[in-house]
Amino acid sequence: MMHELFLIDWPFVEWLSPALVLILGAFLVPVFQGVVQKFVRLAVPGLALIAVLGTAPGTYGSFQFLNMEMTLGRADSLSLVFAHVFGIMALIGAIYALHVRDNVQHMAGFIYAGSAMGAVFAGDLITLYVFWELMLLASVWLIWRNRQAASMAAGFRYLLVHAASGVLLLAGIVLYYTQAGSLSFDAIEIGGTAFWLILIGFMVNAAVPPLHAWLTDAYPEATVTGAVFLSAFTTKTAVYTLMRGFPETEALIWLGAVMTLWGVTYAVLANNIRRLLAFHIVSQVGFMVAGVGLGTAMALNGSAAHAFAHILYKALLFMSAGAIIHMTGRMKLTELGGLYRYMPLTFIFYMIAAFSISALPLTSGFVSKTMILEAYADQQAALVWLMLSLASAGTFLSVGLKLPWFAFMGHDSGLRPREAPANMLIAMGIAAFFCIYIGVRPELLYQLLPHQPVDYNAYTLAHVFWDLQLLSFVGLVFFVLLKFMAPKDKITLDTDWFYRKASPRAVRFIHHYGTIAWRNLLTAMLWPLRQIVSQALRFHGPQGVLARTWPTGNMVLWVAVLLVTSLLLYYI
DSSP states (O other): GGSSSSSSGGHHHHHHHHHHHHHHHHHGOOOOOOOHHHHHHHHHHHHHHHHHTTTSEEEEEEEETEEEEEEEEEOHHHHHHHHHHHHHHHHHHHHHHTOOHHHHHHHHHHHHHHHHHHHOOOOHHHHHHHHHHHHHHHHHHHHHTTTHHHHHHHHHHHHHHHHHHHHHHHHHHHHHHHHHHOBBBBBOOOOOHHHHHHHHHHHHHTTOTOOOOHHHHHHHSSSSHHHHHHHHHHHHHHHHHHHHHHHTHHHHHHHHHHHHHHHHHHHHOOOOOHHHHHHHHHHHHHHHHHHHHHHHHHHHHHHHHHHHHHHHHHHHHHHHHHHHHHHHHHHHHHGGGGGGGGGGHHHHHHHHHHHTTTTTSSHHHHHHHHHHHHHHHHTTTTHHHHHHHHHHHHHHHIIIHHHHHTTTTSSSSSSOOOOOHHHHHHOOOHHHHHHHHHHHOOHHHHHHHHSSSSOSSSOOOOHHHHHHHHHHHOOOOOOOHHHHHHOOOOOOTTTHHHHHHHHHHHHHHHHHHHHHHHHHHHHHHHHHHHHHHHHHHHHOOOOSSTTOOOOHHHHHHHHHHHHHHHHHHHHH
16 A cells, blocks of 8 residues: 555655655745645645655565665655654644744744654664755754844854764765665674774764753754754654664763763753753663664664653653743843743643653653663663763752743742743643653553564553652752752853854964965976966067977976866866
8 A cells, every 4th residue: 555654545646755745845844824824834734744644564665776776665664653753743843833924934843844854764874864854954944033143143153063963974875885785784793994984973063072962052042842843853863773773882871871961960050941951862862772772672672762752851841941042032040030920831741841841740751761771770881870860859859840840930030021922822732741641551551662562561660660769869959959950141152162162263364374385386397387377478580479480398397287287177
């Protein structure tokens, strides 16, 4: 049956995957206006989600290109779990952005979501690369459309970092093809340069330190609705590629563990609410990366489950933060306080997401994060297990206590905002429903996971009591040390400081000394030609310049210059 991956049983629809529904549907947005346009903006992600729900395992759209086997659609248990949550998130994001009148944002959001979905369905590395780069070109507009100087600068840095990683990824793909003779995207077992180039390309998008600062630099500068889309797709697409291509890569164990602690450390120091949440993307993705590195069935299932849960609760956190910014115009904790009286629904939805990311029982984060911890406990990897547990404590400290206390409770900032618009509240309500529903009925999520059957019970007494003890202790520490937890309006230096400071100097150095070197090189190359021309111009015989008989040495030199020039033009 052709409808498994597609909407209608027509011959040409074999090429119309859920990804292309979103990408092509984006171009319908500016065609319509008013209520009709809003309907289109909901119908496009709705149809894409229906297409995903009707997807059955198989390969689609295979063809030969330059003697290379290309596969546009490869649906299996791993790609489908990501495609399902991407489809849900695209629809929630469209509802949240329903009040926005900027067509560029809506188009960029749909193309971005469609590219992420195309990447997880890609059956070969070239198709993956095309969607990978399309994600970049679409997502950067969600930053630039904020129309602030900081947004423009952050967007260009975001673009340059990902462009560099794209070059590394493409170089790795080319080398891999020359070594393996295939572009099929499965576990990459060939070591050497190709292995590491592809891995680094994926790690940049996964925001693995020290290659992570593009995320915490750019996401806080995006538009209110754009940040919601950004929080969902890039890093989780990278997690998918790591799960597909690099399971059981030991380096990812330690990189993931470092990510979890790196993110929570900077989040505790952050004052900007979206920068705080951005650092927690780094931390939470670290759990997934650590699971991929371990590579057991339990760990990989945990990474997939945590990616699914994380997309929903992290989007809810960014939606709640976006509602605050939209209604108050403020984004720093030092400027907020007492908002729960005026934005009670936003506060409730935020706390549901905060409890989820903190892995409180009966929430989605609990049933996914404990699976990764259990996988490490089974392997008796005590140090990594301890690092992940400390990161869980830091998550509750910053997201579950610090941000809500100083933004919604605490002192009265004097702000009197209204509640967020209805479409924002509806989107937040849907995401909050999933956070609780998955926590209460985890078996529905477990049925989607790649390694079946899933023999895991999150709600054992050991898991529940350990988690409650950890969160209770963190809560006690927070309130005992409350005066030391107050946010400070300071800048914390991260790894982006190096390229933000070094790059302009490098450009000036290259421009100055490169110009001199190039001028000297041209002078050296053209000196023989200048000598020949000068000799020719000094001749005033009756036969004319072109009829003169030149010395043999000059003729040989002239021929050599012409030969070198022709070779350069040919190969350039």
